[in-house]
Amino acid sequence: MNKIVMLVCLMFLTPLYGSIMAESSPGPAQLLIPIINSEGKNIGAAQIMQKADKVYLHIEAQQLPPGKHGVHFHAVGKCDTPDFTSAGAHFNPLNKLHGFNNPKGYHNGDLPNIEVGSDGKVSVDIISTDVTLIEGKANSLLKEEGTALVIHEKEDDYVTDPSGNSGNRIACGVIK
Numbered sequence: 314m315n316k317i318v319m320l321v322c323l324m325f326l327t328p329l330y331g332s333i334m335a336e337s338s339p340g341p342a343q344l345l346i347p348i349i350n351s352e353g354k355n356i357g358a359a360q361i362m363q364k365a366d367k368v369y370l371h372i373e374a375q376q377l378p379p380g381k382h383g384v385h386f387h388a389v390g391k392c393d394t395p396d397f398t399s400a401g402a403h404f405n406p407l408n409k410l411h412g413f414n415n416p417k418g419y420h421n422g423d424l425p426n427i428e429v430g431s432d433g434k435v436s437v438d439i440i441s442t443d444v445t446l447i448e449g450k451a452n453s454l455l456k457e458e459g460t461a462l463v464i465h466e467k468e469d470d471y472v473t474d475p476s477g478n479s480g481n482r483i484a485c486g487v488i489k
Contacts, residue, residue: 344446346462346486348374351395357435359462359486361454363446368454370424370439374464374484377429383469383479386422386444390459392485400461400485402475404444406451411474419443421452422460423477426468459489 343362350356357374372384389401403411404422413419421443429435445453454460464484469477 344488346488348372348462348464348484348486349392349394350376350484351397351482353394356484361446361462361488366442366445368441368444368446370441370462371437372427372439372462373434373436374429375432375434377433377435377464377484378466379429379431379433381426381428381468382483383465383467383477384424384427384439385420385463385465385469385476385479386424386454386488387461387463387485388422390456390461390487390489392461392487397461397463397482397485400463400482404454404460412470412472412477414471415474419471423469423471427464454488459487461488462486 346359346361347355348357348359356376360371362369386404387400388404389399391399393399403420405420407421409418409420411420411423413423424439424441427435427437443452446455447453448455463482465479466483467480469479471477
């Protein structure tokens with residue numbers, strides 16, 4: 314009799330348990346990326362989150378030069394100081410040219426410029442439909458070797474290949 318009661322309870326509770334687990338299961342992929350400067354000191358962080366077909370990026374950093382700066386996803390998940398060249402070229406799985414205003418297309422890793430305040434701080438939100446956090450896709454930032462988020466010293470002109478005349482790399486965060 315006890316076995317029958319247990320089986321009946323399991324029959325009723327299993328669907329309920331499944332719906333509870335589905336509601337409490339982890340939501341969209343979300344990462345918190347520390348950002349370092351050329352001296353290797355932590356100057357901020359980037360939160361990256363996947364929602365549907367968009368990647369939402371929130372950057373908060375300090376101790377940056379005031380003004381506009383180019384920001385890009387780079388192809389290699391390394392941020393070796395002092396110049397961050399270990400991050401490789403822009404993330405570009407479709408082999409396009411650089412820049413939003415380039416008639417031949419742009420890199421998946423191209424992002425809008427950011428504006429750093431006179432106090433050296435930035436807090437900005439960026440949305441990209443050109444990358445994903447879904448592993449296994451060609452445009453995924455979550456490759457085995459990772460990718461990187463790089464802030465450049467100057468603003469991106471959105472045309473010049475390969476990096477929009479945005480100058481040296483001044484801050485970097487590894488995405489893995």
